[in-house]
Amino acid sequence: MKITTENLTKVFNAHRKQPPIVAVENLTLEINEGEVFGLLGPNGAGKTTTVRMLTTLIAPTSGEAYIGPWKVGRDDRHIRQAVGLLTEAPGMYEALSAEKNLTIYARLYNVHDVKGQVEKYLRMLGLWERRFDPVGSFSKGMRQKLAIARALLHEPRVLFLDEPTSGLDPEAAKLVRDFIEELESEGRTIILCTHNLDEAERLCQRVAIFKTRLIAVDTPENLRKRLFGRKVVFHLRHVQPQFVDLLRTFPFVEEVSAFENRLVVGLSDPEGQNPLLVRRLVEAGAEIQFVGELRHTLEDVYLRTIQGQHGA
Known part of the structure; x- marks a missing residue:
């Protein structure tokens, strides 16, 4: 699915004694279907706020955004069915098993074959042998893989990944990168927020560099030239x-x-x-x-x- 934004803006109203905080200002962007697209910027640049607007978790202050044919703020239910989201700090039910965690979310998404989808992604991410273990016993890398599985249960055409390899050891990080490349080969649109610029260069066809406002957008090679x-x-x-x-x-x-x-x-x-x-x-x-x-x-x-x- 293609993603477009036009003058997308988010302003948070601070305490009445403080001025409002502009998190994202007039963001106009076009992300192609099937593209791995990187959102780059320093802390506080508006990357996560942009993702939260595009996934309908928060409403824009002004401007427009579309996920495929659906407009943010008008077709939010359709958008939530069409996108998957990996947050920077994904929460899980730690006392429950990996299988039970995914089963709960699959039912929330009205997945048709809950058992089949849960098994598919547990196997795909190397967690099948630990499916009955409580998530609280998992390493950070295993939790991250489980969170990716959760984001994919309903087979979204658009996937938002916020710092997907943050804090992972090299082996787990490589597995996640390989998995992202596999998802790209399936034609999914992937938006990657990361501070790992080497990772962005390897995975992304294009990147956007912004700090509240968009500064530059192009392929890494064209930006270099x-x-x-x-x-x-x-x-x-x-x-x-x-x-x-x-x-x-x-x-x-x-x-x-x-x-x-x-x-x-x-x-x-x-x-x-x-x-x-x-x-x-x-x-x-x-x-x-x-x-x-x-x-x-x-x-x-x-x-x-x-x-x-x-x-x-």
């Missing part, structure tokens, strides 16, 4: 000043800098331009050991974007 361009690193046995001068004669070279035995060159099309530069450097006597690309991480993109917003 927009903020940093592309830079190729030529590793040489020795760097000579004439090599720098040579590279600067090419009109398509955007910038050149030398660091120890490396030349860092800004290019718009490295794949097309590298062969000529390699050939000319070799002709000039350069001993090239290898060529690579200087890649900025999504964390670099995020920090540059947020810092730029602070300076605006």
